[in-house]
Amino acid sequence: MAIKTQIKKSISKTPVKISQSRHHLFGLRVILTEILVAAIGVVLLILPFLVQGWKLVALTSMVFALYCFFGYLLIKSILHDAERKGILEQEVTDRTHELEQAKNLAESRSAQLEKAKNSAIKTSRELKKRNAELERFYNLTVGRELKMIELKKQLQKFTETAPNQQSPIV
Secondary structure, three states: OOHHHHHHHHHHHHHHHHHHHHHHHHEEEEEEEHHHHHHHHHHHHHHHHHHOOOHHHHHHHHHHHHHHHHHHHHHHHHHHHHHHHHHHHHHHHHHHHHHHHHHHHHHHHHHHHHHHHHHHHHHHHHHHHHHHHHHHHHHHHHHHHHHHHHHHHHHHHHHHOOOOOOOOOO
């Protein structure tokens, strides 16, 4: 029984462990995105100083500005996703805990119902046995009473037919 309980506990903790490791990997994804955006941003920042011609300088400066804008949106989106994922994971953990409590309650009530059912079956058997005994006793007593009534009638008949004779039963 103890082994079964330990297995249930380890299985129920497994999704939490997987969730935690995914959360850490998601945090790593955020950090790596920030590093990649920063590295490409530095390259695009240096590029206008390395090219010749005002058109190329203007073009690389515009590319840098656009990259900074979209990089900011990308990082903001990933941070928002990480925050939402954390909230959802917490909700899932809470709901899982609620479901486990409901399951434990259902199991305990099921065990109580099983005990009540077994008790009812046992009581029913005992009542049937007692009822059979009472019916047998009733049949014996009624049969005896009927026999006694018959014997009284016979005795009365004998006493009426032979009033002067002595009764055969002494």
